[in-house]
Amino acid sequence: MASTLIIFLLYLLVATQPCPLATANSTWAVLKESIGITAMHMQLLPNDRVVIYDRTDFGESNIRLADGKCREDPHDYVLKKDCTAHSVEYDVLTESIRPLMVQTDIWCSSGALMPDGSLIQTGGFNDGDHVVRVIKSCDTCDWKEIGSALVKRRWYSTNHILPGGRQIIIGGRRQYNYEFYPKMATSEKAYSLPFLVQTNDPKLENNLYPFVFLIPDGKLFVFANNRAILLDYSRNKVLKTYPEIPGGDPRNYPSTGSAVLLPMQMVQGTVPVVEVLVCGGAPKGSFVNAQNGKFDEALKTCGRIQVSDPDPKWVMESMPSPRVMGDMVLLPHGEVLIINGASKGTAGWEYGRNPVLNPVIYKPDNLLGDRFEVQSPSYIPRMYHSTALLLRDGRVLVGGSNPHIYYNFTNVLYPTELRLEAFSPAYNDMNCFRLRPSITADSQTQFRYGDRVVIRFRSVIDVDPESVFVTMVAPSFNTHSFSMNQRLLFLEGGDTTKAIGKEKYQVIVTAPPSANVAPGRYYMLFVVHRQLPSEGIWVKIS
Structure with missing residues (x-):
C-alpha cells in the first residue's frame, strides 16, 4: 500500500513538472x-x-x-x-x-x-x-x-x-x-x-x-x-x-x-x-x-x-x-x-x-x-x-x-x-503535449496597432510569468525553398501573466506598433510557457 502511494505521488510530481524538451x-x-x-x-x-x-x-x-x-x-x-x-x-x-x-x-x-x-x-x-x-x-x-x-x-x-x-x-x-x-x-x-x-x-x-x-x-x-x-x-x-x-x-x-x-x-x-x-x-x-x-x-x-x-x-x-x-x-x-x-x-x-x-x-x-x-x-x-x-x-x-x-x-x-x-x-512529444498551455475562447482576436490585447489561457502546471511569451506568426507562401511573407513577433507583456481562476490565466500584451512591423492581415497567435507553445488562434490586426 505504501509503495503504491509513493508511486502515485511520484507520478503526480512528474506529471506536473515542465516537459524536459531536451529529452x-x-x-x-x-x-x-x-x-x-x-x-x-x-x-x-x-x-x-x-x-x-x-x-x-x-x-x-x-x-x-x-x-x-x-x-x-x-x-x-x-x-x-x-x-x-x-x-x-x-x-x-x-x-x-x-x-x-x-x-x-x-x-x-x-x-x-x-x-x-x-x-x-x-x-x-x-x-x-x-x-x-x-x-x-x-x-x-x-x-x-x-x-x-x-x-x-x-x-x-x-x-x-x-x-x-x-x-x-x-x-x-x-x-x-x-x-x-x-x-x-x-x-x-x-x-x-x-x-x-x-x-x-x-x-x-x-x-x-x-x-x-x-x-x-x-x-x-x-x-x-x-x-x-x-x-x-x-x-x-x-x-x-x-x-x-x-x-x-x-x-x-x-x-x-x-x-x-x-x-x-x-x-x-x-x-x-x-x-x-x-x-x-x-x-x-x-x-x-x-x-x-x-x-x-x-x-x-x-x-x-x-x-x-x-x-x-x-x-x-x-x-x-x-x-x-x-x-x-x-x-x-x-x-x-x-x-x-x-x-x-x-x-x-x-x-x-x-x-x-x-x-x-x-x-x-x-x-x-x-x-x-x-x-x-x-x-x-x-x-x-x-x-x-x-x-x-x-x-x-x-x-x-x-x-x-x-x-x-x-x-x-x-x-x-x-x-x-x-x-x-x-x-x-506525448510527455509535453498535455502540458502545453491552451488559449481560451474569451481571448481577443481582433485589434489595432498599439492596442492592449487580452489573452486568456489554461495550464495544468503552475505558470511562471517570467517564462510566458506571446508570439504572432504570419502564414507564409512556400515554394522552391523560400517562405514568402514569413515573420514572427514576440509581443511585449508576457510577464504580466496572472491567475484568474483554477488553472486559468490572463496575459495582457501590446500589439505591434505599426504596419511596418506587422502588415495588416491574419496571424496565428500562440502563448508559449517554458518553451511549450499552445495551439494557435487566428487573430487579425488592422
Whole structure:
C-alpha cells in the first residue's frame, strides 16, 4: 500500500513538472497517401485550409476535377483538354482533399495572403505568366483568374505583402524589375531594379526567387545570389548595399538555399534588433557540373547578419550537414526548423542527389557553435519541388518532391511524391503535449496597432510569468525553398501573466506598433510557457 502511494505521488510530481524538451522526441506522420498532385506551392488560409498546386503542363494528375469539369487550354503544351486537377485544398481539421480548378499555367509562380484572408497568386509559365489568380477563404471557393493583370511576365518571382495592403512582386526569369498588385491605376508600370542585373549570371539565371523581407523601418531587405540591398520601394532607391556573404557562393535558385527573418522582439514599441539568416545553397559551378553529371557537395554554411546594425557584417556558422533545397520554417516558440532537400547537386530537373532526411532545429538565442540540433528523420526524400509550412497546431506540413519534367513513379532515383506528411517538433512529444498551455475562447482576436490585447489561457502546471511569451506568426507562401511573407513577433507583456481562476490565466500584451512591423492581415497567435507553445488562434490586426 505504501509503495503504491509513493508511486502515485511520484507520478503526480512528474506529471506536473515542465516537459524536459531536451529529452523529448520529434516525430513524423503520413497524413495522406496521395493528394493527387505534387505539392510544389502551398499557402495556409485563415480557415485552416491549405491551398496546394503544381503545374498544368505535364499532362494528367492523379485526381479528377469535381462535377465532370475539364480545363480547356489551347495554349497548353501537353493536353488541350484536361479533366484532372492541378490544385487542391487540404482541410487540416478533417484531413479531406477538395480539387480546385485552375485554367492557366501556375508553374513556379508566387503569391501572398492579403488582408481579407484571400490568396492572391501571380504569374507562372506560358499563358499564365501575366495572370493574377485569387482564391478566398471559404468552404466552396475556387480560383478566379484575371488575365493580363501584370505588367511583366512573372516566373520565379518573389512576392511580399506591404504595409498599405498591396503586394510587391520582385524579379523573375529575365525580369530585372518589380511591380505592385493591386494596381493603383491601369497605367501603373514596372520599376527597374539594376541590382537584379548586377547579381545575375545571364547563362545561369542564378538569382531567381530572391529572398525579400519587410523590416520595421518600412524598407525591404532583398538578397539575391550572394549579396543584399536595402530598398526603398516607394522611391525606387537603394539605400544601402550589404557586404557579400563570405565565400561568395550563390544561395538562390538554382543554387537553392533558404532564408528567414529571425524572430523580432518588441521592446517599448520598437524592434531594436533585426536579423536575417541565410542557410545552405550550392558552390559556384555546381549547376553546370550537375548538368554534366557531377554532383558537388552542397553548402554547409549559414550566414547571419544584423540588418539594423549601422555597420552590418555576416557571421558564419555551420549546419550539421550540407543542404541544398532546404526549407526554413519559423516555429511558434521562436526556433527555426530547417527541413527537406539534398546534400549534393542543385535545384533543377534531376540535378539533386543524396536526400537529407533529418531536419535540423536552429536556436537563435544559443551561443555561436551551439545552435543546431538534429531531429528524427523521415523516410520520404523531399527533393526538388518540395514544400513545408507551419500549421496552427504547431506541426509542420511537408509535401512535394518531383525532380522530373513529368510525373514519374518508377525506375527513377526519386519518384514523384504525392504523399503529405507532418513533422511534429519535440513540444508535441506525448510527455509535453498535455502540458502545453491552451488559449481560451474569451481571448481577443481582433485589434489595432498599439492596442492592449487580452489573452486568456489554461495550464495544468503552475505558470511562471517570467517564462510566458506571446508570439504572432504570419502564414507564409512556400515554394522552391523560400517562405514568402514569413515573420514572427514576440509581443511585449508576457510577464504580466496572472491567475484568474483554477488553472486559468490572463496575459495582457501590446500589439505591434505599426504596419511596418506587422502588415495588416491574419496571424496565428500562440502563448508559449517554458518553451511549450499552445495551439494557435487566428487573430487579425488592422
